[in-house]
Amino acid sequence: MNSEILSVRNLSIAFDNIRVTDRVSFNISNGEIFALMGESGCGKSVTAMAIPRLLPYPSAKIASGEIIFEGKNLLELSAKDMYKVRGKRIGCVFQEPMQALNPVAGIGAQLLEAVRFLPKENRLKRIKELMAKAELKDPERILKSYPHEMSGGMLQRIVICMALAPKPSLVIADEPTTALDANIQTAVMDTLKNLCKSENAAMLLITHNAHLAAKYADKIAVMYAGKIAECGNATDVLNTPKHPYTKALLNVVPAKGKTLADLKPIPGSVLSPKDFDDGCRFRFRCEFAKEECAYDIKC
Ligand SMILES: Nc1ncnc2c1ncn2[C@@H]1O[C@H](COP(=O)(O)OP(=O)(O)OP(=O)(O)O)[C@@H](O)[C@H]1O
Ligand code: SF4
Ligand SMILES: [Mg+2]
Numbered sequence: 001m002n003s004e005i006l007s008v009r010n011l012s013i014a015f016d017n018i019r020v021t022d023r024v025s026f027n028i029s030n031g032e033i034f035a036l037m038g039e040s041g042c043g044k045s046v047t048a049m050a051i052p053r054l055l056p057y058p059s060a061k062i063a064s065g066e067i068i069f070e071g072k073n074l075l076e077l078s079a080k081d082m083y084k085v086r087g088k089r090i091g092c093v094f095q096e097p098m099q100a101l102n103p104v105a106g107i108g109a110q111l112l113e114a115v116r117f118l119p120k121e122n123r124l125k126r127i128k129e130l131m132a133k134a135e136l137k138d139p140e141r142i143l144k145s146y147p148h149e150m151s152g153g154m155l156q157r158i159v160i161c162m163a164l165a166p167k168p169s170l171v172i173a174d175e176p177t178t179a180l181d182a183n184i185q186t187a188v189m190d191t192l193k194n195l196c197k198s199e200n201a202a203m204l205l206i207t208h209n210a211h212l213a214a215k216y217a218d219k220i221a222v223m224y225a226g227k228i229a230e231c232g233n234a235t236d237v238l239n240t241p242k243h244p245y246t247k248a249l250l251n252v253v254p255a256k257g258k259t260l261a262d263l264k265p266i267p268g269s270v271l272s273p274k275d276f277d278d279g280c281r282f283r284f285r286c287e288f289a290k291e292e293c294a295y296d297i298k299c
Pocket of ligand 1: 038041043044
């Protein structure tokens with residue numbers, strides 16, 4: 001259970017020569033759920049998309065670092081070798097299921113495409129096995145349907161099946177339930193978690209939602225303005241946060257026993273990458289900031 005499958009080391013990403021992430025490092029172990037949490041614009045998605053090398057070309061550049069996945073640095077693989085990793089060893093689930101689906105192709109054809117690497121005689125069995133685990137009732141009808149005939153929740157369950165079909169060891173889920181109706185978010189998230197567990201896939205869960213991270217993650221990394229502020233076991237990060245940004249982020253989260261007066265929004269907004277300097281990037285919003293935080297990052 002504890003062998004490492006992914007090690008992101010000192011990863012810096014730049015768009016048009018402006019660095020948006022700065023020496024990001026974290027490790028994910030086999031079968032683990034690892035949440036990358038932070039406000040909008042902190043660099044969660046670009047970090048996640050760098051792993052399967054899905055950043056837009058040529059505007060995005062890797063300015064530094066390594067991405068070691070199953071023992072290989074993905075940044076050094078040829079396009080052909082990367083093709084064998086992306087989609088097969090690493091599955092992706094995005095916020096909008098329609099991003100992953102072809103609107104004019106049938107669901108059956110798209111699921112069959114996801115299991116094309118299997119011997120022909122095993123493909124339908126594998127699809128039906130995944131559909132059952134994803135609680136997609138009436139598989140025959142669904143296989144004959146088109147995306148526009150399905151609800152958002154069903155589409156995301158189908159995308160989850162497609163992501164897990166090749167038995168990847170890592171699933172990257174970027175805000176997988178944010179676009180869904182609130183009443184089905186938990187059910188779809190449960191499905192994603194259960195499928196990952198039963199297929200022994202680790203998950204990199206990108207979320208701005210502390211409740212989601214608390215409920216599902218084994219480990220949490222908190223990201224702020226392109227850097228990892230804090231990383232550790234989920235319970236430690238949530239119960240005894242060390243970094244002022246993590247504390248501030250958790251102060252905004254409603255919880256049992258908290259009143260409205262207890263919720264303290266973080267003043268201001270995340271610094272734009274063009275304004276990053278050598279000082280602490282949180283200093284304009286931090287209640288503990290001192291003058292020296294402009295040149296000496298102590299947290
Ligand atoms: N294609 C792009 N071109 C230029 N800058 C980009 C591009 N994509 C992202 N960025 C910038 O990179 C930074 C990090 O963006 P990213 O999308 O990773 O944030 P995020 O943490 O995923 O936010 P959200 O929670 O809103 O999805 C932002 O400053 C963003 O403007
Ligand atoms: S370095 Fe200073 S500004 Fe930054 S988080 Fe720590 S106390 Fe706050
Ligand atoms: Mg994002």
